[in-house]
Amino acid sequence: MIDGTTDRLNKAAVFICHCSGNISEHVDIDAVKKTLKAEGISVFDYEYLCSSQGQSLIKNKIMEGNLDRVVIGSCTPSKHGTLFKKCIQETGLNRAGLEIANLREQCAWVHPERTGATEKALSLLRAKLKRLENIEPLDEIKVDIAQQALVIGGGIAGITTALNLADNGISTFLVEKDSSIGGQMAKIGKIFSPDKLAEECAMCSLSPLMNEVAAHPKITLLTWTEVESLSGSAGNFTIRLKKKPRYVKDSCTACGRCSRVCPTLVEDEFNCGYMDKKAISLRFSQSVPKIYCIDPDYCLQLNGEACGKCADACKTGAIDFSQKEEIVELNVGAVVVATGFEEYDASQKPQYGYGIFENVLTQMELARVLGINGPTKGELLRISDFSKASAVPTPAACTSGRESSSAPSSDSSSDSSSDSSSDPSSALSPGAETPKRIVMIQCVGSRDEKEGGNRYCSRYCCMAALKHASLVKKKYPEMEITICYIDIRAFGFYENYYRAVQETGVNFVRGRPAEVVEKPDKSLVVRVEDTLSQKMRELPADLVVLSAAMTPSPGTRKIASVLNLSQDESGFIKERHSKLKPVDSSLDGIFVCGTAQSPKDVTDTIAQAGLAAIRARAFITDSPKMLDNEIAVINQVLCTRCGECLKCPFEALSLNESGRVVLDPLICTGCGYCTELCKDGAIQIAGFTKPQLKAEIEGVLEEGDVLGFVNSGISSLTCDNIGNSVLTYPSNVKLIKVPTCLVVDRDLVLHAFKHGASSVLFVEDPPDSPRAEIIYPLTTRHVEKLKEELGDSGNRIYFKKTYVPNTKGLAGTFIRLAREGEVIR
């Protein structure tokens, strides 16, 4: 021991938590205290250090003893690390003066044998004390967060999020790719609710919210706009948006004259592809903003033909064919992704005839047909009859599409602001009959393990089918409706609704239909085995409605790739933790809600959108933000400016004008790759410098121990979970937390072997997040290289990729390596 060490240690103290027996029942705390005290170290213990009394004890002892270094032996630092950090900082101590030894998850809970656990507890505390001999104060890094938010997607999820953010005082941009906000909910006529048996009008709930968005002083609405790219990082994102030309100026009064004179009919995406829209139109009557928009693919004028009829008809001169695409750049602190779903392409199940037989449609299409602003104005017709009957306001123009022309009606129902959806006449050919029998098929593309299907349950379709059955029954009591289901999932309060629908006389057949057959008169037969009576049945139908799965919308898929967000196997944007972080995406500062995250109904979407707004607001208002200071630090004296470290995979390092290497603290993830590249030791990761790690190695190791370097992310969590899962492993397995294995260089490994390690194990996070996807291959290469370089000793280096559920596997590895160590010993 060098001079003064004792002196230095006099200013250090150890605090041990009993954790109400969790630790004290397995570790002999008195023995630990005695041993350490004999070495001249102050030791205190308390029943619950995390309690306010416990914290007071720590604070008082720091003040009294004028301590500058503290080791706390307690549960895992991921549980109370922040609490203890705050506690010691309140006494004016730098955060670098605190070390936490994990005496619970990685000691008491995994080593049932008391002597072993006590010995290990001692070594863990010693290692932390030794580490503190080399403390270097950690600077606080503060970053200003841009005080505005971006919400992507103007459906019910995006609208709710934007309004909640704006109501909380955050300036919010709402971006929507279509010409109006409203999303899928605007297409549904009626919605079901958990608390009532009556169906509510969707537009009556939605339309006021849409208008509020348009009028809100804190919301900037950008419709007909798409996200091009994202750069920067949490708190300071730069978003590039492409604003498409509408060819109609804001002076549009939505009088509808332009649409009435427009000669070109186009497919109406809003109305499931029916040809009932003009090349200049509103998306639907209640569109927000209420500004017409020209479809550039079909407008004659924009395609080189002299037309300009709309410009002639417009009294405010709002038509402007010279508009160009604009690029808009925004600086925002947080982003909420609310890009929604699309219906599963049911033509992938040809046995159901979607896209082959005219009278097979999806629930979403039925919602349009039942909608009073739909293609039939709410009248339920066979699609085959409707296609023949659908009328066109200006017969001369119709050259293609599903409809044939018939005499235009006076259309008395349309008001002065008549738009595309109210344009087509309601005159129907005499042959059109109301269908008499409807069969609905559930789980089309959901709960389906076959190729092209999705394994998950889409959550909304049982209720959508019940709702449509109920609506139809109310309007046409004679209608025979049969729902073919696997299970009816009317969860929670919806059960009441299910019962009410049963009482209206809707038939339920438990079975997944095999095939839909079309008869010459275009009627259909559904073949199904009723699995309750075990009989084959042939159900005649005039309409077959498929409850198609909810799948991620193309917008959701695109945004996930533009923003580099983790997705699940089906393409939904994955939340960080389903319970603890249900709306946080894999990237800091980016949140997700609604059906972009997973299938859900309107009620659940709104609840989740509210949470996303709160999380985004909390993120933005926590400014200036204290960043994790465990990132790279450059020693400019040692730096030779060789430029090797510029190979940083995150591009966090660069040369400034004067040729010095500088770090962007917002981008650096603290992975430690640069510390390996730097031959001069000029870059270290704060809190994980080589001297600190060396000290910890020396402190923790005994002859024959297995030493694990554990990634502080998922791997660390998994090690803790071994304890939570009541699994055990030998107490000579010692673990040291590192940002990633990349900070552990050759010297450190040799140091470990020198101090008695029988083997060295690297535990790494799987490449499941955007960050880990970059880091993981670097770690495998790093470890391969170490093994090669160290020859025989290299054979004692092991690597394990670990997943959170794999606690058993990891414990097994620990046990195996410990046994091998025994043999060597």
Next chain:
Amino acid sequence: MKAIESIPDSKLLLFKSCMVGQEYPGIETATSYVFDRLGVDYCVNDEQSCCTGIGHYTDVFEGLTTAAIAARNFAVAKKCGYPNITCLCSTCYAVNKDACELLNNNTEVREKVNSIFREKGLDDLVYEKGDMNPRTNIYHAVEVLLSKVSRIPDEKKFDFSGVKTASHHACHYYKVKYLDVVGNPENPQLIDTVAEACGASPVRWYEDRSLTCGMGFSQIHLNKNTSLQVTKAKLDSLQREGVELMLHMCPNCQIQYDRYQPVIEKEFGVEYDMVHMNIAQFVALSMGADPYKVCGFQTHSVPLEGFLEKMGII
């Protein structure tokens, strides 16, 4: 799902089928004819035996015997250096795949089979776990045709433009190992894609498309009426669709439709306009093969002369 790029075109053992050999030998000769023209490296080995399929499904052979015979055939394939078993019959395909999985995963069965081999001094037949991979060593000949589909137009001598065909995808291919098939097992397009390359116009969907042929192995003998009704259902559907040619990939299905179509016509008092052949026979025909010497149409029950004359082939 099986990736079409993963289908090999070399070292294929063209696995002879008892039903092909005795009922429609033209399927085998037509497949060879087509493989030769598409540059496929294959061999036919006379040491190979029947897979037992027909016997197995009619309860004549139990599982252990079937597994032992499969192990023997695997040894034959490996020994001759053509380990990629390529079946003409979907039952051979399913039986070989099943037996291979059994031999790999069931130690008891494998050891029992091997002990019989050793006892009889047939050590060269002993099967070691993993000797064959059910996914990458066993194929159906139509998969090979599909993997070469882009080359078919180059070899085409006759164009079957406008011929309305319907495919009957075999259940022992699409239903037994449905996770390991080319394409969507609920919407198989294997035969259609190959037929289209020959110029045909396949009917994409028809009523009862996913129905089996109705043979059910012993069912055609034990419950003949039910069996034939299933067959009739599909024939009726195809008649309504105006199909002229029904294409097969399994000799058992072909027997059921070709041999029994005249029976159904007689017993049920109906008439059908369609004729039957295997997809390999159809491809060979389009490449200019002799309808009798190569395709062996003389062994068919529903005469093909009308069709061939209409096409200008005879």
